[in-house]
Amino acid sequence: MEIKEDGNCFHETKFIDQHGLLRTTKVPVVQQLARNGLKHLPDRFINVPLDQPVVSSFVLDASQSQTFPIIDVAQLRIGPGSEGLGRAEELVKLASVAKEWGMFLIINHGIEDSVLRDVEDVVRGFFGLSFEEKKLSVGSYMNVDNMGYGQNFVRSENQRLSWIDRLAMKAAPKEASEGLLVWPQNPANFRQVMEKYVEEARKVCNHLLEALAESLSLEKHVFLQNFDSKKSEINVRVNYYPPCPRPDLSLGITPHSDGSGLTFLTQFGATGGLQVLKDNKWVTVPWPQNTLLVGVGDLLEIMSNGRLRSPWHRVATLADVERISVTLFYNPPSQAEIEPVNDEGLGNKSYKKVIVGEYMRNYYKISPTIDKVAINFAKI
Ligand SMILES: O=C(O)CCC(=O)C(=O)O
């Protein structure tokens, strides 16, 4: 089916073509297609092989879901009496789920409900605006960092598209997006709310980086030492997945691993979109509302010399309901060099020293892809 551009409802996006020329193309605003009650999926949005429809994904049953335990962050904190069994057991659970899945759910993380509710309000506020209001509220950028309001990773005129509109910005360091209108002006408190959330999330991530190291019997600072408190980067991506007429044929995000250190996620609205490849099967992550999800990124895989692996994951769409997730990508400063931890028990190093910014540039250059190959950049 041909996609009719409805008034000005398209993302105008720039990309460098294979001859190195800067090109501009227009891609449909998915939310607008859904708002217009689209009944048939336009061909451009078919982004899975036709012989591998998304419905073949696999849901954990109750017994298997024990392999995906929820981590109680309060148990991990060091306080009076916390060196006892509770903390030790929680660290064992953390090591096991992080190694097996590359991602884990957390509760009792210390981020107030009101902070999360405010995030939900501003994000829904933004996506509740008309397209014109959204365009006025925030700029669109399609640079190497994939920022602004638009589609994910547009690289050519004719490429397949994902069933998503996304809003991406750099939240830390504070001056990272100076001069760019990447923070929505509407809702007016968007930036303030998001920055508060980001700083709360940073504390949790720092704590988890220490706990992850400890859970692997490493010195607790070995990962966290790479995350300078002033220069580390936190990029925010709000993923908006409207109801999709053919969830079997169109993914919200195609398979990828995150290029980050740690990824920190919350979701609003429906659950059941995130899937991870496990033992060669796409498994729907059993992610209930009111838990947050933390994922291992490529950079942490490198720092841990592959003891932790960044999971290969994707996002399925849903037929009747919208889903929103907010992803924080927590990275060491882009000038920082990272290398696998020095640990006798690990044997040979499988990854080399890399500069974070160079790793990320390569990651963006070759993503999206059909396999986890970006990490080869750091493999020995
Ligand atoms: O929407 C989700 O649950 C996951 C999003 C994701 O994988 C990403 O933003 O990298």
Ligand SMILES: [Fe+2]
């Ligand atoms: Fe991801």
